[in-house]
Amino acid sequence: MxxxxxxxxxxxxxxxxxxxxxxxxxxxxxxxxxxxxxxxxxxxxxxxxxxxxxxxxxxxxxxxxxxxxxxxxxxxxxxxxxxxxxxxxxxxxxxxxxxxxxxxxxxxxxxxxxxxxxxxxxxxxxxxxxxxxxxxxxxxxxxxxxxxxxxxxxxxxxxxxxxxxxxxxxxxxxxxxxxxxxxxxxxxxxxxxxxxxxxxxxxxxxxxxxxxxxxxxxxxxxxxxxxxxxxxxxxxxxxxxxxxxxxILEIVFGMNFFNGTNVESIQSISNTENHITIKNKNLSDFLDFVSDNLQEKMVHAGLFIDDKESYFEGTAPIKRSIEKIEIKKIDKNIFSLIRTNPGVIRTNFN
Structure with a gap:
């Protein structure tokens, strides 16, 4: 040996x-x-x-x-x-x-x-x-x-x-x-x-x-x-x-995942729901899979201002966060994106 x-x-x-x-x-x-x-x-x-x-x-x-x-x-x-x-x-x-x-x-x-x-x-x-x-x-x-x-x-x-x-x-x-x-x-x-x-x-x-x-x-x-x-x-x-x-335990969509490269249009339905029209078939298939198999495991990344902390007077740190979402298919290439717990975010990570 x-x-x-x-x-x-x-x-x-x-x-x-x-x-x-x-x-x-x-x-x-x-x-x-x-x-x-x-x-x-x-x-x-x-x-x-x-x-x-x-x-x-x-x-x-x-x-x-x-x-x-x-x-x-x-x-x-x-x-x-x-x-x-x-x-x-x-x-x-x-x-x-x-x-x-x-x-x-x-x-x-x-x-x-x-x-x-x-x-x-x-x-x-x-x-x-x-x-x-x-x-x-x-x-x-x-x-x-x-x-x-x-x-x-x-x-x-x-x-x-x-x-x-x-x-x-x-x-x-x-x-x-x-x-x-x-x-x-x-x-x-x-x-x-x-x-x-x-x-x-x-x-x-x-x-x-x-x-x-x-x-x-x-x-x-x-x-x-x-x-x-x-x-x-x-x-x-x-x-x-x-x-x-x-x-798979969780899928986190990046803050800018739904952008002009892949998304044709975003229609605001309410403060917590948007309808998204997808350009790309592979992305549409991906969202199909995610909505069918990972529905309880979806979160969206974002940023928040932590006003409980301060580096010096007049400042507050900007931190990363994630928030629970749902994605549901409405039509061939149209999906509903729903914030399931608005304002409830996670900010502590390993």
């Missing part, structure tokens, strides 16, 4: 070499009872909810270039015997030796990039947060015109594993000063991978991120996102996994 403790996480590699079995991450931090995911107001986001599925991202699709990067793997001391298996089906021994010598001059960049491609075609990542009302999360991931989903963590994990026949790995992100270039010769192949997928630089600490990592045999690798001369690899398996919508 190989074992490495780094920060609050312990990385383990032993037989069987399978995700969340022999290859696993251990930690003392309790898994949050609830986890949250912020969504942008896109058709992909709407479909993800109506179809109860996650897209499990490839590292090239992350918004931080240092996050899960081929450079995390140091192959400087790679032996020819360890080098050979990756190319032996394509080249004879003489060609392999020539490639090995040439690749060694570039610190095995060809080997490193192919190795990264092969391992990441088997892995997909779902990024969540333990923080339900972070200003930066709203701004960066939904622009306050998207929405947030609160999940029951245990139900979510059980449904992902049961529906998709998986054994997913969940862990908190270990925030560090700099990402690491890790010697594979000293630590083996598995521990550097675990360290790489679970660490981010401290600038991202505000996200309070938890990751769910799943494994399939042959998923796509979007090479073209990093270089134009490489063709995307299309695997036999897609990057979607299903979950049970019963694991």
């Amino acid at each position: 190989a074992k490495l403790k780094f920060g609050n996480l312990t990385y383990i590699s032993e037989k069987p070499y399978e995700l969340n079995k022999g290859i696993r991450i251990e930690y003392e931090t309790p898994i949050p009872v609830e986890l949250h995911k912020f969504y942008s107001p896109s058709n992909y986001s709407f479909q993800a909810i109506t179809e109860s599925k996650f897209y499990c991202s490839h590292p090239y699709q992350f918004n931080d270039i240092t996050d899960s990067n081929p450079l995390s793997f140091n192959f400087d001391n790679l032996s020819f015997e360890d080098y050979k298996p990756l190319f032996q089906n394509e080249l004879n021994d003489e060609e392999l030796k020539e490639l090995y010598v040439k690749d060694k001059e570039t610190k095995f960049s060809a080997f490193r990039n192919l190795h990264f491609s092969l391992i990441t075609q088997k892995l997909g990542t779902i990024c969540l947060t333990s923080d339900e009302m972070n200003n930066l999360m709203w701004g960066h991931y939904s622009s306050d015109s998207g929405f947030r989903i609160k999940f029951d963590t245990q139900k979510l994990l059980e449904s992902i594993n049961n529906i998709n026949d998986l054994n997913c790995l969940i862990f908190p992100i270990n925030y560090i000063e700099d990402k690491l270039h890790i010697d594979v010769n000293k630590l083996g192949f598995h521990l550097p991978l675990l360290v790489d997928i679970s660490t981010k630089i401290k600038h991202w600490q505000y996200e309070n991120e938890w990751r769910i990592v799943i494994s399939k045999n042959d998923m796509n690798v979007p090479h073209s996102l990093i270089t134009p001369h490489l063709i995307d690899y299309t695997g036999k398996d897609d990057r979607f996994i299903k979950y049970d919508p019963e694991s």
